[in-house]
Amino acid sequence: MWTELTATPLFGVxxxxxxxxxxxxxxxxxxxxxANPVLVSxxxxxxxxxxxxxxxxxxxxxxxxxLFLLGPSVVALAVPLYQRRLQLWxxxxxxxxxxxxxxxxxxxxxxxxAWILGGSRxxxxxxxxxxxxxxxxxxxxEKIGGVPPLTAALxxxxxxxxxxxxxxxxxxxxxxxxVASGLAVGTAAHGIGTARMLEVDRLAGAVAGLAIGLNGLMxxxxxxxxxxxxxx
Amino acid sequence: xxRGFALLLLFQLCGEFISxxxxxxxxxxxxxxxxxxxxxxxxxxxIKWLVEASELLLSHxxxxxVPAGVGVMVYSDLIAREWLPITxxxxxxxxxxxxxxxxxxxxxxxxxxDDVD
Numbered sequence: 001m002w003t004e005l006t007a008t009p010l011f012g013v014x015x016x017x018x019x020x021x022x023x024x025x026x027x028x029x030x031x032x033x034x035a036n037p038v039l040v041s042x043x044x045x046x047x048x049x050x051x052x053x054x055x056x057x058x059x060x061x062x063x064x065x066x067l068f069l070l071g072p073s074v075v076a077l078a079v080p081l082y083q084r085r086l087q088l089w090x091x092x093x094x095x096x097x098x099x100x101x102x103x104x105x106x107x108x109x110x111x112x113x114a115w116i117l118g119g120s121r122x123x124x125x126x127x128x129x130x131x132x133x134x135x136x137x138x139x140x141x142e143k144i145g146g147v148p149p150l151t152a153a154l155x156x157x158x159x160x161x162x163x164x165x166x167x168x169x170x171x172x173x174x175x176x177x178x179v180a181s182g183l184a185v186g187t188a189a190h191g192i193g194t195a196r197m198l199e200v201d202r203l204a205g206a207v208a209g210l211a212i213g214l215n216g217l218m219x220x221x222x223x224x225x226x227x228x229x230x231x232x
Numbered sequence: 233x234x235r236g237f238a239l240l241l242l243f244q245l246c247g248e249f250i251s252x253x254x255x256x257x258x259x260x261x262x263x264x265x266x267x268x269x270x271x272x273x274x275x276x277x278x279i280k281w282l283v284e285a286s287e288l289l290l291s292h293x294x295x296x297x298v299p300a301g302v303g304v305m306v307y308s309d310l311i312a313r314e315w316l317p318i319t320x321x322x323x324x325x326x327x328x329x330x331x332x333x334x335x336x337x338x339x340x341x342x343x344x345x346d347d348v349d
Contacts, residue, residue, distance in 0.1 A: 012299070020295050038294045042301035049305065056306050063299030069289065070296040072240040074261035075247070076286035078268035082279060091341055098337030105332040110325035119317030127321050131329055134300060135259035153304040153311060154322055159297065161326045169327060175334035177341055184334030188326050195294035205290075211333075213262045220258065 006054045012062015019044050036164045038192055042156075074133075074191070077209035080198075084206045091179050098180070099211050102187035103218040106131040107226060124232075126150040129219050130158045133190040136216035144223060155190065162189020163196040178204040186211030236285025239277060243268045 005011060023040035049059055081088065088095065110127040119127070126146035129137040134155050141151040166185035175181050178201045185193040186208025194212060198205030226232075246267055248260030256263070271277040304311075311318055 067299045071261045073289040075240045075264040078265045079286040082272040094337040094340035098333045102329045102333035106329045109328040110321045114317040114321040117317035156301040180338035184330040187333045188329035
């Protein structure tokens with residue numbers, strides 16, 4: 001009966017919401033960036049599934065319902081963009097140049113480091129779109145010949161690193177303007193980073209949302225060019 | 233609220249339709265965001281119809297990534313096999329991108345401001 005119950009969408013949705021709610025309480029209590037609610041909920045759900053010997057595809061019946069909301073949420077990012085369009089239009093040059101440089105730096109540093117450390121061709125290629133939002137990253141990797149499931153995992157890892165360390169790292173290196181820090185975290189850590197920036201500052205969050213789409217576009221065009229130049 | 237959700241889904245559906253129809257590598261939801269922005273700017277859609285629904289979704293954006301993250305557990309063997317290049321490249325590169333984008337954008341931003349002043 002237990003196995004049957006865990007295969008219902010009710011189980012996955014309940015587990016995710018309870019884990020997220022508890023993770024938020026913990027985050028507020030501890031006040032530490034390492035207790036990032038996304039990171040803590042992911043870890044605790046994996047732990048529950050392992051301990052309860054529950055298969056991921058059973059959990060996914062409910063998980064997919066929550067994941068579905070990501071689609072309209074990405075569309076909803078048009079609202080903060082529209083509300084701040086005048087502020088953003090005034091800064092179009094730093095925004096476009098910043099995201100382009102970030103997209104290039106992401107591909108070169110991720111692939112370069114993995115290649116130097118002896119990563120296989122599959123891993124190096126799967127790392128290329130790690131800073132791009134999941135749906136775009138998957139379609140890029142399918143085209144260039146990486147491993148799409150590995151890319152999905154790397155994208156989430158990257159997002160968590162950016163969300164946990166992003167705002168503090170920006171402050172540490174002297175990036176203090178909301179536009180520049182929003183761009184930095186949005187370009188590096190896509191939607192998960194954007195979620196964190198929306199908590200920090202609404203303008204930073206709007207810019208980060210813009211960076212998700214533009215970094216996706218730029219990486220899509222940059223990668224095939226870089227691959228033919230380096231003959232990788 | 234319902235009007236807002238209906239509009240968001242409608243624009244996502246339009247984006248999805250274009251993405252699949254033209255076989256683009258840009259996903260439907262990102263195209264949907266672009267289309268909605270155009271619709272707002274050309275006054276086809278009023279911002280007040282969307283504020284409530286979009287605020288609700290965006291204030292819980294982080295939650296929607298949790299199931300995708302749990303999916304990592306399925307590929308733990310693959311990650312364990314090449315953990316060193318994977319971990320180093322992912323962590324270091326994320327900081328590199330934030331430094332490059334943040335520093336460059338801030339410099340250009342202050343330059344533009346200086347020009348105006």
